[in-house]
Amino acid sequence: MTTTTPDQWIRDLFSDRANRTGPGMVALDPKDSAKIIAFGGGYPDADSLPIQDIAESTRIALERDGEWALQYAFGTGVPELVDTLLDKLRRDQGIEATRENVLITNGASQALGLIFEAFVDPGDVIISEAPFFLGTVHRCRASGADVREIPLDDEGLDVAALESTLNELKAEGKQAKFLYLVPNFQNPTGITYSPERREAILNLCKAHGVPVLEDDAYYDLRFEGDAVPTFYGLADEPGQVMYCGTFSKIIGAGMRLGWVVAHPTVIAHLSGLKTDAGTPAFASHVVAEFTGSGTLAEHIGTLKDVYRHRRDVMLAELEAKLPDGCSWTRPTGGFFIWLTLPEGLDCADVAAACVEQGLQIGIGKNFFTTGKGAENIRLAYSFNDDEEIERGVDILATVIRDQLDSARN
Ligand SMILES: Cc1ncc(COP(=O)(O)O)c(C=O)c1O
Structure with missing residues (x-):
């Protein structure tokens, strides 16, 4: 008689490829992304969908x-x-x-x-x-x-x-x-x-x-x-x-x-x-x-105006609100800014504290295969409007300041 659970039995039959890949996202509702401030994903702007x-x-x-x-x-x-x-x-x-x-x-x-x-x-x-x-x-x-x-x-x-x-x-x-x-x-x-x-x-x-x-x-x-x-x-x-x-x-x-x-x-x-x-x-x-x-062609012109404006809003917000020791890239197109945190902070801790306040950010380590990127965050300005970008950067700035204070004390 077998002693393995049905779950283990089926797992044992998986290919090496399935085991290397691991499980993916299940029963996700894409609409949930609209319930948070989503700086984490690369979602296109909803209002300019044609x-x-x-x-x-x-x-x-x-x-x-x-x-x-x-x-x-x-x-x-x-x-x-x-x-x-x-x-x-x-x-x-x-x-x-x-x-x-x-x-x-x-x-x-x-x-x-x-x-x-x-x-x-x-x-x-x-x-x-x-x-x-x-x-x-x-x-x-x-x-x-x-x-x-x-x-x-x-x-x-x-x-x-x-x-x-x-x-x-x-x-x-x-x-x-x-x-x-x-x-x-x-x-x-x-x-x-x-x-x-x-x-x-x-x-x-x-x-x-x-x-x-x-x-x-x-x-x-x-x-x-x-x-x-x-x-x-x-x-x-x-x-x-x-x-x-x-x-x-x-x-x-x-x-x-x-x-x-x-x-x-x-x-x-x-x-x-x-x-x-x-x-x-x-x-x-x-x-x-x-x-x-x-x-x-006409639609791409509209999109460039929307995303240029959002990039400008996010860059201005970062400049105004983030503490010394943070630095970031200044893209000339696309959706993303790459932020480097002050020394001693870890992106996973910052991300966890942000999520508690309704802000999702991209965890730097996920963009390497080697475990690097602990001090980095990806910020997408593509999805949220001006007010949400302002609120999101407020949350991020507060979390970084709090974690800097705790690291120093
Ligand atoms: C660099 C890059 N390549 C490929 C893709 C995948 O795009 P698609 O939606 O066409 O699968 C993305 C989407 O985020 C991307 O950022």
Whole structure:
């Protein structure tokens, strides 16, 4: 007779991958995020979601393509969406590509997941900027990757550290599968890679035969300065860069639409691993209409005004309220500010005290695989209005002061 509980019995049957990943969020109501001040997540602003325009695009898409919008869409993406995306990438990002270079995915999250599946077996090396996007941190864990983290400064990842990591790997006889980075308004720090840094990274990666995985989720949300060329556009060899993007931040995360632009051989294999019977045709037809009609370009202009204003409010609040010893980044686009706490404070303690007062913040340690980041916090200004940002920074400033006082006494 077995003595194990049903829970243990089923756990014993899990794959190594499920055990590495661990349990996820269960029975969560997304609406709960509206009950707190949510500086922790990267939620887009609710009031600027283009609900009326999407209703109109849906009506047009159903009248024109209803039969196909409600049908399976096997393959690499609904052609109408692929073509409008290719036009957008050429016009806005300066990326020249064709249909064979594109896979439309269930958000950029799925694009990143497929790339990990295609390239990373347990023990394989990947290189990443650090701190880095939480979703990719999870992918690293789930895949069992051997992650080599490269620190960031205001202009991107540290090229000297990258070079010495590449040389170390060579000496160990190991080949990194790719270098992961978010070059614009990086998540979580808000920094943007300079053109010089991009060139230097690309050259080093090329010399060592390491592809770049460029996750450009925030490209369109630039508030200041000129756009910087993408790694994909700078590369002179096909296959050197895999470029991921998303409609989540510029239309609606609920659409669950993202993409990869890469060499046709990579696209074909990602498509082989994508066993979900197709990225939703319904959302694809709606977004093709919304994007192709010119509504997207106009909408991005509105979003930039909203997020620029929120960044300004949060920066002014931090300046006015935080005690000496705190420092933070000043993003020129995107959603995030990265805060460094005064010495001796721990982000987990600060986060716990903030939650008690209705403020959620991003815990720095979660953005590394190595346990670094204890002195850091990610603050998203994207989701809350002016009054909530003011209230949230009040709470944060009070908690930091209180914890500083306790640390000194
Ligand atoms: C850097 C980065 N990459 C990818 C994603 C995933 O986006 P999606 O909603 O398209 O899955 C996000 C979302 O927060 C992100 O910040």
